[in-house]
Structures are given as C-alpha cells and as structure tokens.
Amino acid sequence: MQVQFKIKRFNPEKESKPYWGEYTAEVEPTDRVLDGLNYIKWNVDGSLTYRRSCAHGICGSDVFIVNGRNRLACKFLMKQALAESKVITIEPIRGFPVIKDLVVDMEGFFAKFRSVKPYLINNDPEPTAERYQSPEARERFDDTTKCILCAACTTSCPTFWADKEYVGPAAIVQAHRFIFDSRDQGTEERLAILSDAGGVFTCRSIFNCVEACPRGIDITKAIYEVRQAMLFNKT
Ligand code: SF4
Ligand code: F3S
Ligand code: FES
Numbered sequence: 596m597q598v599q600f601k602i603k604r605f606n607p608e609k610e611s612k613p614y615w616g617e618y619t620a621e622v623e624p625t626d627r628v629l630d631g632l633n634y635i636k637w638n639v640d641g642s643l644t645y646r647r648s649c650a651h652g653i654c655g656s657d658v659f660i661v662n663g664r665n666r667l668a669c670k671f672l673m674k675q676a677l678a679e680s681k682v683i684t685i686e687p688i689r690g691f692p693v694i695k696d697l698v699v700d701m702e703g704f705f706a707k708f709r710s711v712k713p714y715l716i717n718n719d720p721e722p723t724a725e726r727y728q729s730p731e732a733r734e735r736f737d738d739t740t741k742c743i744l745c746a747a748c749t750t751s752c753p754t755f756w757a758d759k760e761y762v763g764p765a766a767i768v769q770a771h772r773f774i775f776d777s778r779d780q781g782t783e784e785r786l787a788i789l790s791d792a793g794g795v796f797t798c799r800s801i802f803n804c805v806e807a808c809p810r811g812i813d814i815t816k817a818i819y820e821v822r823q824a825m826l827f828n829k830t
Contacts, residue, residue: 598622598673602643605693611729611803615684616640624674628661628683632668643748645697652809655745655783659697660686667809688750704746708727709764711770711788712726716781732777739817741810747806748814760793764814767795771817773826786825795821 597619605613620634629647636643647657650669657668662679665688676683691699717726742765749755749763770789773779789795795818804814 596622596624598631598738599682600621600635601682601684602632602635602696602774603684603819604643604696605687606695607693608695611650614645622673624672624677626673627675627679628666628671628673628685629657629668631673631683632685638723643697644695653743655743658688658745658747658750658809660688665751665807667745667807688746690750701746704749704763707749707766708744708769710762711766711785712781713769713773715773715776715779716784717778718780726778735777736772737767738774738812739775740811742768742772743810744769745809747807747809751803751807752799753801753803754799758793758797761797762789762793764798764818767798767821768812768814768817771821774821775800782824786821789821790825795825 600618600620601615602618603613604616618635618639620631620639622631623632627650629650632643632647633643636645636700645657645659647669648654649656652667652670655667658665660666660674661668661670662684668685673683685697687693687697687699691701691703694700744765746765748768749765752761753762755761755763767789770785774782774785798815800815800816800817808814
C-alpha cells in the first residue's frame with residue numbers, strides 16, 4: 596500500500612531553516628517505520644539522512660519523533676503509526692543540534708553519560724575467576740541493564756530541554772545500573788556527582804521518559820531508588 600510521509604529536512608550548511616519534505620512510500624502494514632524511511636531513501640530521495648544500524652531494537656540509533664512522540668523507528672510498525680495518523684510525520688529528536696535531516700549531534704548526550712562513570716569500579720586485587728554475584732544481587736539492577744542508550748528518554752524530557760546542566764534520565768539509568776551492583780565500589784563517587792546541580796533532584800517527575808523508553812525500563816523507579824540511596828544510604 597502507499598503511505599504518505601512528512602519528514603523534517605534541514606541541511607544547516609546550505610539552508611537557513613528546516614522544512615517539511617513530503618514523500619510517498621510503498622510499504623506493508625507489518626513493516627516498521629524504518630522500512631518506510633528506507634524505501635524513501637532508496638527509491639525516492641537518496642539525500643535523506645538518518646542513523647540506523649541493527650534494525651532490531653538493539654543499537655539504539657534510530658530514535659526519531661514519529662507522529663509527535665519519541666519512537667524507535669525499527670520497533671514501531673506502520674500499522675501502529677497509521678492508527679494515529681494517515682500522514683506519518685518524522686522529525687529529529689529534540690535538545691541537540693541537527694547535523695542533517697534526522698541526524699543530531701549526540702556528543703552532549705554521551706558527555707552526560709560519561710559523567711556518571713558508567714563502568715565497574717572495583718579496587719580489590721584482580722580476581723583469578725569471575726566476580727561472583729548471587730541471582731538476587733543481580734536481580735537488583737536487572738531493569739537498568741536493558742538500556743540501549745538510544746536517548747529517547749532524555750530527549751523527551753522538558754526539564755532536560757530547559758536545564759542544560761541536567762544529566763537527564765538516561766545517565767541516571769546508567770548510574771543506577773552500577774550503584775546497585777554488589778561488585779561495584781564507586782557508589783559514593785556517583786552519588787556525589789548526582790547530588791550536584793543538574794543531578795537526580797533536578798527531575799520534576801514529568802514521566803515523558805517512561806513513555807518514550809523502547810525497552811520498557813521503569814526510569815522513574817530508578818531515579819527514585821538513586822534518590823533513596825543518596826538520602827538514606829540504601830543500596
Ligand atoms: Fe533509551 Fe530507555 Fe535507555 Fe533511555 S533508558 S536511553 S529510553 S533504552
Ligand atoms: Fe524528565 Fe522523566 Fe524526570 S521526563 S523530569 S526525567 S520523570
Ligand atoms: Fe538499531 Fe533501530 S536500527 S535500534
């Protein structure tokens with residue numbers, strides 16, 4: 596079937612402002628929105644620019660604003676998009692400069708991610724085998740291990756748009772993944788970072804992040820638990 600798309604286009608090197616490009620794609624209802632974009636790029640206008648890689652919801656590279664909400668294009672079906680609107684709109688995610696069309700500069704996002712030390716910190720002597728952990732201890736941070744760093748949460752957060760210091764929900768999710776890992780010894784460092792301005796108390800409980808997350812992570816629970824760890828030393 597033929598489906599109409601409106602895609603926000605912008606080449607800052609050549610154009611003074613963005614505009615809507617209108618396209619028709621030949622797709623099936625069970626195709627993903629990413630298939631529609633690929634059809635347009637491969638058959639209609641090869642200059643259309645967007646990131647994608649795995650096409651299976653793992654690499655996190657194809658989050659766009661589809662019909663007004665942050666969505667992973669390879670996990671959102673055409674029939675779901677068409678149930679919302681006959682013309683499918685696609686825009687780049689908010690909060691970062693557009694490099695071209697749907698590609699934004701993610702450096703600011705990854706700088707916030709790096710700021711919470713998202714790696715195992717353990718100063719004990721190097722073990723000769725694995726660092727053992729009980730299933731119960733592993734379960735403690737299971738939800739936040741699912742993050743694919745797609746930025747759908749952070750770029751849907753009005754607090755993040757308004758406050759450039761805010762680390763954003765994705766960085767807090769990553770901090771949670773290590774703060775509650777029984778093998779890690781960097782909790783105090785991370786909690787000190789997240790207690791600063793722009794840290795975990797900057798969240799205003801707007802909840803856009805939870806709706807946007809394609810992995811179904813309970814982000815506000817993670818934020819709450821990091822706050823509890825900070826206030827009551829509960830890890
Ligand atoms: Fe993406 Fe969810 Fe991770 Fe945020 S928490 S970066 S929305 S996977
Ligand atoms: Fe933003 Fe989510 Fe908090 S949308 S304000 S990080 S609850
Ligand atoms: Fe990898 Fe969609 S292309 S998550």
